Ligand code: 2PG
């Protein structure tokens with residue numbers, strides 16, 4: 126049994142150039158786990174707080190003076206005890222004293238140190254089988270809007286959903302869709318400078334429905350050319366344009382019934398297989414109506430609805446609000462809390478999709494978590510070093526199960 130010998134916290138930057146926390150956990154066998162935490166822009170109202178009121182500087186101060194002495198000398202195998210201490214020292218329901226990002230970085234760094242001591246992948250160390258029978262689909266962002274892009278559509282993410290047999294096939298198909306979309310936007314808007322948003326998807330001054338048509342056509346083109354499985358998906362992040370009881374788009378305002386009818390129509394018209402946050406984050410009942418209407422055709426995924434919280438998921442299960450949940454460690458702050466939510470989802474027959482944040486870090490461990498959770502998807506974007514790191518880790522995990530050549 127090895128013990129935690131040293132814990133360090135540092136300031137580092139995420140992909141938006143914003144400050145975040147990196148944690149190093151060193152075991153008494155001299156093995157390290159080094160992990161940093163990502164940050165969201167379209168954060169859910171029920172997430173823990175990423176940082177204390179004084180930001181990263183305060184997180185480092187509190188972490189080093191108060192937290193560190195309680196973590197040193199702990200058993201490296203005892204993830205639950207380590208995570209409990211993070212909660213106890215913080216003492217608030219929202220990690221507002223130490224910061225959810227400090228907790229996330231430390232919690233995952235302990236798991237990483239343990240995996241490194243064992244000499245196996247984090248995925249295996251967290252319980253993934255040696256040869257997984259299914260791989261998480263690549264859930265790749267191809268066009269950005271909402272809070273992740275200035276001047277784009279209201280919907281936040283236009284997604285290539287690639288649930289194929291191997292990670293290599295999935296990544297290739299999703300990237301081909303991203304490229305085909307860039308070509309099509311350039312063809313339609315030849316004089317426009319083409320930019321990319323926070324998650325590496327294209328940004329263009331086009332409406333939601335036109336963007337979806339372009340995505341649908343690009344997926345069909347790639348399917349025809351490669352015979353790979355890749356389908357349209359959306360993250361509406363609808364809470365971001367829900368105000369005073371209505372869904373307020375640039376070109377229309379819809380009430381709940383109107384929004385449900387509009388989204389259900391889009392699912393049918395474009396063969397959408399992945400549908401995230403189509404309604405406001407408090408709309409458990411509306412989610413249930415939409416899931417009853419389209420849940421047999423696509424994953425209906427709650428992100429802001431659940432914020433990875435077990436208690437909110439329990440409400441969604443009781444109401445049949447969705448058939449899937451998005452999983453983000455720093456919405457709840459520890460690996461133990463995250464895995465408890467995943468366990469409840471699995472026990473209740475809901476799929477899980479493990480997700481990046483819009484401001485992310487150039488590390489690949491999210492792919493390990495998705496494989497360990499037996500998730501239906503790894504949502505991670507397609508371009509930019511912080512996104513590619515996760516795709517490449519998924520490729521590496523896939524290749525590791527093949528016979529050596
Ligand atoms: C989302 C995420 C990631 P953010 O809404 O699913 O795509 O965005 O990290 O800004 O919450």
Ligand code: MG
Pocket residue numbers: 360362401402428429
């Ligand atoms: Mg989302």
